[in-house]
Amino acid sequence: MVRAKLCGLGTEADVHAAVDAGADAVGFVTDVDVDTPREVAPERAATLADAVPPFVTTVAVTIPDSVAAAVEVADRVHPDAIQIHGEFGPEDVRVIRERAGVDVIVALGADETARASELEGVADALLVDSLTDEDAGGTGETHDWERTRELRESLSTPLVLAGGLTPENVREAVETVDPFAVDVASGVERDDEPGRKNHDALAAFVREARAAVETAPAAEGI
Numbered sequence: 001m002v003r004a005k006l007c008g009l010g011t012e013a014d015v016h017a018a019v020d021a022g023a024d025a026v027g028f029v030t031d032v033d034v035d036t037p038r039e040v041a042p043e044r045a046a047t048l049a050d051a052v053p054p055f056v057t058t059v060a061v062t063i064p065d066s067v068a069a070a071v072e073v074a075d076r077v078h079p080d081a082i083q084i085h086g087e088f089g090p091e092d093v094r095v096i097r098e099r100a101g102v103d104v105i106v107a108l109g110a111d112e113t114a115r116a117s118e119l120e121g122v123a124d125a126l127l128v129d130s131l132t133d134e135d136a137g138g139t140g141e142t143h144d145w146e147r148t149r150e151l152r153e154s155l156s157t158p159l160v161l162a163g164g165l166t167p168e169n170v171r172e173a174v175e176t177v178d179p180f181a182v183d184v185a186s187g188v189e190r191d192d193e194p195g196r197k198n199h200d201a202l203a204a205f206v207r208e209a210r211a212a213v214e215t216a217p218a219a220e221g222i
Protein backbone atom coordinates (compact mmCIF):
# COMPACT_ATOMS: atom_id res chain seq x y z
CA MET A 1 0.00 0.00 0.00
CA VAL A 2 1.53 3.32 -1.03
CA ARG A 3 1.97 5.84 1.78
CA ALA A 4 1.06 9.51 1.59
CA LYS A 5 2.91 12.55 2.92
CA LEU A 6 0.88 15.77 3.02
CA CYS A 7 3.32 18.64 3.13
CA GLY A 8 3.53 22.32 3.81
CA LEU A 9 1.02 22.44 6.64
CA GLY A 10 0.80 25.71 8.56
CA THR A 11 -2.32 25.64 10.74
CA GLU A 12 -3.81 23.33 13.35
CA ALA A 13 -6.93 23.00 11.18
CA ASP A 14 -4.86 21.82 8.22
CA VAL A 15 -2.93 19.39 10.40
CA HIS A 16 -6.17 17.89 11.75
CA ALA A 17 -7.59 17.66 8.22
CA ALA A 18 -4.43 15.91 7.00
CA VAL A 19 -4.58 13.40 9.83
CA ASP A 20 -8.29 12.85 9.24
CA ALA A 21 -7.55 12.33 5.53
CA GLY A 22 -5.36 9.39 6.51
CA ALA A 23 -1.91 10.91 6.00
CA ASP A 24 0.97 8.61 6.86
CA ALA A 25 3.24 11.66 7.23
CA VAL A 26 2.83 15.40 7.52
CA GLY A 27 5.47 17.93 6.49
CA PHE A 28 6.33 21.37 7.84
CA VAL A 29 8.45 23.65 5.67
CA THR A 30 10.80 25.65 7.84
CA ASP A 31 14.05 27.61 7.66
CA VAL A 32 14.12 27.81 3.87
CA ASP A 33 15.72 30.77 2.11
CA VAL A 34 13.19 30.89 -0.72
CA ASP A 35 9.84 32.58 -1.22
CA THR A 36 7.06 30.13 -0.41
CA PRO A 37 3.59 30.48 1.12
CA ARG A 38 4.18 27.29 3.12
CA GLU A 39 7.09 28.27 5.34
CA VAL A 40 6.56 28.41 9.10
CA ALA A 41 9.07 29.33 11.79
CA PRO A 42 10.79 26.37 13.50
CA GLU A 43 8.97 27.06 16.76
CA ARG A 44 5.63 27.10 14.93
CA ALA A 45 6.58 23.86 13.20
CA ALA A 46 7.38 22.38 16.62
CA THR A 47 3.97 23.36 17.97
CA LEU A 48 2.20 21.89 14.95
CA ALA A 49 4.27 18.71 15.06
CA ASP A 50 3.49 18.31 18.74
CA ALA A 51 -0.22 18.27 17.88
CA VAL A 52 0.18 15.29 15.55
CA PRO A 53 -1.02 11.99 17.06
CA PRO A 54 1.01 8.79 17.16
CA PHE A 55 1.29 6.66 14.00
CA VAL A 56 1.60 9.78 11.79
CA THR A 57 5.20 10.69 10.97
CA THR A 58 6.16 14.34 11.40
CA VAL A 59 8.70 15.72 8.91
CA ALA A 60 10.63 18.98 9.15
CA VAL A 61 11.36 20.10 5.59
CA THR A 62 14.28 22.48 5.25
CA ILE A 63 17.07 23.82 3.03
CA PRO A 64 19.94 23.90 5.51
CA ASP A 65 23.19 25.65 4.56
CA SER A 66 25.23 23.18 6.59
CA VAL A 67 25.11 19.93 8.51
CA ALA A 68 24.98 21.92 11.74
CA ALA A 69 22.01 23.91 10.44
CA ALA A 70 20.14 20.71 9.65
CA VAL A 71 20.80 19.38 13.16
CA GLU A 72 19.63 22.69 14.62
CA VAL A 73 16.30 22.49 12.76
CA ALA A 74 15.77 18.99 14.13
CA ASP A 75 16.63 20.16 17.63
CA ARG A 76 14.14 23.05 17.37
CA VAL A 77 11.23 21.21 15.68
CA HIS A 78 11.57 17.75 17.30
CA PRO A 79 10.20 15.92 14.24
CA ASP A 80 10.26 12.21 13.61
CA ALA A 81 12.21 12.87 10.41
CA ILE A 82 13.98 15.69 8.65
CA GLN A 83 13.81 16.25 4.90
CA ILE A 84 16.88 18.07 3.67
CA HIS A 85 17.19 19.93 0.39
CA GLY A 86 20.65 20.80 -0.91
CA GLU A 87 23.95 19.23 -1.93
CA PHE A 88 24.52 16.84 0.98
CA GLY A 89 26.59 13.68 0.52
CA PRO A 90 26.51 10.33 2.31
CA GLU A 91 28.84 11.39 5.13
CA ASP A 92 26.79 14.54 5.74
CA VAL A 93 23.66 12.41 6.01
CA ARG A 94 25.35 10.00 8.42
CA VAL A 95 26.41 12.88 10.66
CA ILE A 96 22.99 14.55 10.61
CA ARG A 97 21.29 11.24 11.38
CA GLU A 98 23.64 10.55 14.29
CA ARG A 99 23.62 14.05 15.82
CA ALA A 100 19.91 14.80 15.28
CA GLY A 101 18.73 11.30 16.16
CA VAL A 102 15.97 11.36 13.54
CA ASP A 103 15.36 9.72 10.18
CA VAL A 104 16.83 11.65 7.26
CA ILE A 105 14.98 12.01 3.97
CA VAL A 106 17.06 13.51 1.17
CA ALA A 107 15.30 15.50 -1.55
CA LEU A 108 16.76 14.94 -5.01
CA GLY A 109 16.03 16.41 -8.39
CA ALA A 110 14.53 13.91 -10.81
CA ASP A 111 17.76 13.92 -12.82
CA GLU A 112 20.07 13.32 -9.83
CA THR A 113 20.34 9.59 -10.34
CA ALA A 114 24.05 9.51 -9.47
CA ARG A 115 23.39 11.12 -6.09
CA ALA A 116 20.62 8.62 -5.47
CA SER A 117 23.09 5.79 -5.91
CA GLU A 118 25.59 7.47 -3.56
CA LEU A 119 22.90 7.83 -0.89
CA GLU A 120 21.60 4.29 -1.28
CA GLY A 121 21.49 2.61 2.12
CA VAL A 122 22.51 5.85 3.88
CA ALA A 123 19.42 8.06 3.67
CA ASP A 124 16.29 6.62 5.26
CA ALA A 125 14.35 7.63 2.16
CA LEU A 126 14.97 9.51 -1.08
CA LEU A 127 12.35 12.04 -2.15
CA VAL A 128 12.53 12.49 -5.92
CA ASP A 129 11.07 15.85 -6.80
CA SER A 130 10.85 18.61 -9.41
CA LEU A 131 13.19 21.07 -7.71
CA THR A 132 14.13 24.65 -8.48
CA ASP A 133 17.71 25.81 -9.10
CA GLU A 134 17.77 26.64 -5.38
CA ASP A 135 16.89 23.00 -4.54
CA ALA A 136 13.46 24.11 -3.38
CA GLY A 137 10.34 22.05 -3.78
CA GLY A 138 6.75 23.12 -3.91
CA THR A 139 7.00 23.78 -7.64
CA GLY A 140 3.74 22.09 -8.61
CA GLU A 141 5.61 20.65 -11.59
CA THR A 142 5.69 16.98 -12.56
CA HIS A 143 8.69 15.22 -14.04
CA ASP A 144 9.35 12.08 -16.12
CA TRP A 145 7.70 9.35 -14.04
CA GLU A 146 9.00 6.57 -16.31
CA ARG A 147 12.54 7.67 -15.51
CA THR A 148 11.72 7.80 -11.81
CA ARG A 149 10.27 4.29 -12.00
CA GLU A 150 13.55 3.08 -13.47
CA LEU A 151 15.39 4.81 -10.64
CA ARG A 152 13.06 3.23 -8.07
CA GLU A 153 13.72 -0.21 -9.56
CA SER A 154 17.47 0.34 -9.08
CA LEU A 155 17.19 1.26 -5.40
CA SER A 156 16.49 -0.57 -2.15
CA THR A 157 16.15 2.71 -0.22
CA PRO A 158 12.46 3.76 -0.11
CA LEU A 159 11.64 6.26 -2.86
CA VAL A 160 9.09 9.02 -2.25
CA LEU A 161 7.59 10.52 -5.40
CA ALA A 162 6.97 14.27 -5.31
CA GLY A 163 6.41 17.12 -7.69
CA GLY A 164 3.17 18.33 -9.20
CA LEU A 165 1.01 15.56 -7.78
CA THR A 166 -2.70 16.18 -7.42
CA PRO A 167 -5.81 14.15 -6.59
CA GLU A 168 -6.36 13.93 -10.35
CA ASN A 169 -2.96 12.51 -11.35
CA VAL A 170 -1.72 10.66 -8.27
CA ARG A 171 -3.30 7.32 -9.19
CA GLU A 172 -1.50 7.31 -12.56
CA ALA A 173 1.71 8.42 -10.83
CA VAL A 174 1.54 5.54 -8.35
CA GLU A 175 0.73 2.99 -11.06
CA THR A 176 3.63 4.29 -13.15
CA VAL A 177 6.33 4.60 -10.50
CA ASP A 178 5.11 2.24 -7.73
CA PRO A 179 6.86 4.38 -5.10
CA PHE A 180 7.12 3.68 -1.38
CA ALA A 181 5.18 6.92 -0.81
CA VAL A 182 3.83 9.98 -2.56
CA ASP A 183 4.13 13.56 -1.43
CA VAL A 184 2.12 16.68 -2.20
CA ALA A 185 2.09 20.33 -1.20
CA SER A 186 0.67 22.81 -3.73
CA GLY A 187 -1.62 20.32 -5.45
CA VAL A 188 -3.99 20.16 -2.46
CA GLU A 189 -4.23 23.84 -1.64
CA ARG A 190 -7.07 26.35 -1.70
CA ASP A 191 -7.29 28.55 -4.77
CA ASP A 192 -8.07 31.59 -2.68
CA GLU A 193 -5.29 31.19 -0.10
CA PRO A 194 -1.96 29.71 -1.21
CA GLY A 195 -0.38 27.75 1.64
CA ARG A 196 -3.71 26.77 3.15
CA LYS A 197 -4.97 23.32 2.32
CA ASN A 198 -8.22 22.34 0.63
CA HIS A 199 -9.46 19.71 3.06
CA ASP A 200 -11.53 17.86 0.46
CA ALA A 201 -8.47 17.72 -1.80
CA LEU A 202 -6.37 16.27 1.04
CA ALA A 203 -8.86 13.44 1.48
CA ALA A 204 -9.21 12.90 -2.27
CA PHE A 205 -5.44 12.73 -2.72
CA VAL A 206 -5.00 10.00 -0.13
CA ARG A 207 -8.04 8.10 -1.40
CA GLU A 208 -6.86 8.24 -5.03
CA ALA A 209 -3.29 7.26 -4.13
CA ARG A 210 -4.52 4.21 -2.27
CA ALA A 211 -6.93 3.29 -5.06
CA ALA A 212 -4.01 2.80 -7.44
CA VAL A 213 -3.53 -0.75 -8.65
CA GLU A 214 -0.34 -1.98 -7.02
CA THR A 215 2.04 -3.44 -9.57
CA ALA A 216 4.77 -4.78 -7.29
CA PRO A 217 4.20 -8.38 -6.13
CA ALA A 218 3.13 -8.65 -2.52
CA ALA A 219 6.02 -9.41 -0.20
CA GLU A 220 6.20 -13.19 0.32
CA GLY A 221 6.46 -14.82 3.68
CA ILE A 222 5.16 -11.94 5.78
Ligand SMILES: O=C(O)c1ccccc1NCC(=O)[C@H](O)[C@H](O)COP(=O)(O)O
Binding pocket: 007, 008, 027, 029, 032, 034, 036, 037, 038, 039, 061, 062, 063, 083, 085, 129, 135, 136, 137, 138, 139, 140, 141, 162, 163, 164, 165, 183, 184, 185, 186, 187
Ligand atom coordinates in the same frame (compact mmCIF):
# COMPACT_ATOMS: atom_id res chain seq x y z
O1 LIG B 1 6.67 23.32 -0.50
C1 LIG B 1 7.48 24.23 -0.55
O2 LIG B 1 7.16 25.42 -0.75
C2 LIG B 1 8.96 23.98 -0.33
C3 LIG B 1 9.86 25.05 -0.29
C4 LIG B 1 11.22 24.80 -0.10
C5 LIG B 1 11.69 23.52 0.07
C6 LIG B 1 10.80 22.43 0.05
C7 LIG B 1 9.43 22.66 -0.16
N1 LIG B 1 8.55 21.61 -0.24
C8 LIG B 1 9.04 20.26 -0.14
C9 LIG B 1 8.06 19.18 -0.30
O3 LIG B 1 8.28 18.07 0.21
C10 LIG B 1 6.89 19.35 -1.26
O4 LIG B 1 5.80 18.60 -0.77
C11 LIG B 1 7.33 18.80 -2.62
O5 LIG B 1 8.35 19.63 -3.12
C12 LIG B 1 6.17 18.71 -3.59
O6 LIG B 1 5.64 19.99 -3.80
P1 LIG B 1 4.43 20.16 -4.88
O7 LIG B 1 5.07 20.00 -6.25
O8 LIG B 1 3.90 21.52 -4.63
O9 LIG B 1 3.42 19.08 -4.60
